[in-house]
Amino acid sequence: MDSEQLAKTLAKTLFMLLLALGLQACSSVSERPGKPLRPVVLDERDYPPPRDIDPATIAEPIPKVEPRARYGNHSPYTVMGKRYWVLPDHANYKSKGIASWYGTKFHGRPTSTLEPYDMYSYTAAHKTLPLPTYVRVTNLDNERSVVVRVNDRGPFVGDRVIDLSYVAAVKLGMHMQGTARVSVEALHPELDAAAQAAAAGAPSTSPNRRELARPEPARPESARSEPATSGQWFLQIGAFSAQDNARMLAARMQHAGFSGVQVVEEAGAAPFRVVLGPFESAIDAATRVPRMEHAGFPRARVVQR
Numbered sequence: 001m002d003s004e005q006l007a008k009t010l011a012k013t014l015f016m017l018l019l020a021l022g023l024q025a026c027s028s029v030s031e032r033p034g035k036p037l038r039p040v041v042l043d044e045r046d047y048p049p050p051r052d053i054d055p056a057t058i059a060e061p062i063p064k065v066e067p068r069a070r071y072g073n074h075s076p077y078t079v080m081g082k083r084y085w086v087l088p089d090h091a092n093y094k095s096k097g098i099a100s101w102y103g104t105k106f107h108g109r110p111t112s113t114l115e116p117y118d119m120y121s122y123t124a125a126h127k128t129l130p131l132p133t134y135v136r137v138t139n140l141d142n143e144r145s146v147v148v149r150v151n152d153r154g155p156f157v158g159d160r161v162i163d164l165s166y167v168a169a170v171k172l173g174m175h176m177q178g179t180a181r182v183s184v185e186a187l188h189p190e191l192d193a194a195a196q197a198a199a200a201g202a203p204s205t206s207p208n209r210r211e212l213a214r215p216e217p218a219r220p221e222s223a224r225s226e227p228a229t230s231g232q233w234f235l236q237i238g239a240f241s242a243q244d245n246a247r248m249l250a251a252r253m254q255h256a257g258f259s260g261v262q263v264v265e266e267a268g269a270a271p272f273r274v275v276l277g278p279f280e281s282a283i284d285a286a287t288r289v290p291r292m293e294h295a296g297f298p299r300a301r302v303v304q305r
Helices: 003-031 166-172 189-198 243-255 282-286 289-294
Strands: 077-079 082-084 094-102 123-125 133-139 145-152 160-165 180-186 233-240 261-265 272-279 301-304
Touching: 094 166, 133 160, 133 166, 145 160, 145 166, 160 166, 160 180, 189 282, 233 243, 233 282, 233 289, 243 261, 243 272, 272 282, 282 301
Parallel strands: 094 160, 123 145
Antiparallel strands: 077 082, 094 180, 123 160, 133 145, 133 180, 233 272, 233 301, 261 272
C-alpha cells in the first residue's frame, strides 16, 4: 500500500470514528430523562416548597370576628409610585380577576400585619381589603374554591387581584400554571354571630341588607341618661361604673359623626352603658361592628334592650 492509499484509509477510518462518536453522543442526549414538571413561578427568585403538599391534610381557616390588625391598615399607602386606599370595611366585597401565588421567597418573612408568611397555611395578600379579612376564592376554570385569611398586601403587578399562599394555589389547582381567573368574595363571620343572637326570637332579615335603620337624629342632650325602648337591637360600645366616663365616650362618638348615641343606666357593676341605635334587627346592628372598629371603637357588641 503506497502512502497515498494509506492516507486515504486513515482519513476514512478517522471519519468513521468521529461519526460513531457523534451518534453515541446524540443517543446519550436523547435517552437522558427529561426534567420533572415544576410549577410555574412568576418571580424567577421565588420557588415552590421542596416537598409536595397535600391540601387535604391542612385545615382551611374558620372565619371569625377579629379586630383590625395594628399594622397593614394604614391608608392611603404608596407602592411603586401608585397610591392605594384601604376599604373602610369588607361589606359586600366581590371581585373577579387574576390570582397568583408566592412561595419560598417570602416564607417566614413578615407579612403586612407582621405575622410570618407561611406558604403551608391558607392565607393571601390583597391591595385594599382590611387586614385581616376572610374571603372565599373560586377558580373560575375548574370551580374549585378555598377560604383564605387575608393578612398581607399585594399583588402589585398588572391586573392581579389576589396573591395566594402556595397551599391555597394547590387547593385551587392553579399552582402548575402560576395564575388563574378567580372570583373573590368577602365572608362575614359577624353575621353568623348575629344570627345566633337572633335565634332568641328576633325577626330575620336578609344577610345582604347593609342599610341602617334610621332613628331620629341625636339631640345634643342625648348623652344624658335615658331609658332605651325595650325589645330593640343596639350596639353597646362601653360600660362604666362612673357616669362621667360614659358621657365622655358618648361625646367622642358624637364628635366622630355617629347619631343615635345614648347613655343608659342599668343594674350591675358597670351600670352606665353607652349604646348606639336602635336597629331593625340583630343583623343590622352586627353589620356596623367593623365600621365601629375602624372608627376607633373596638368593643362594640350587639345587645337587645
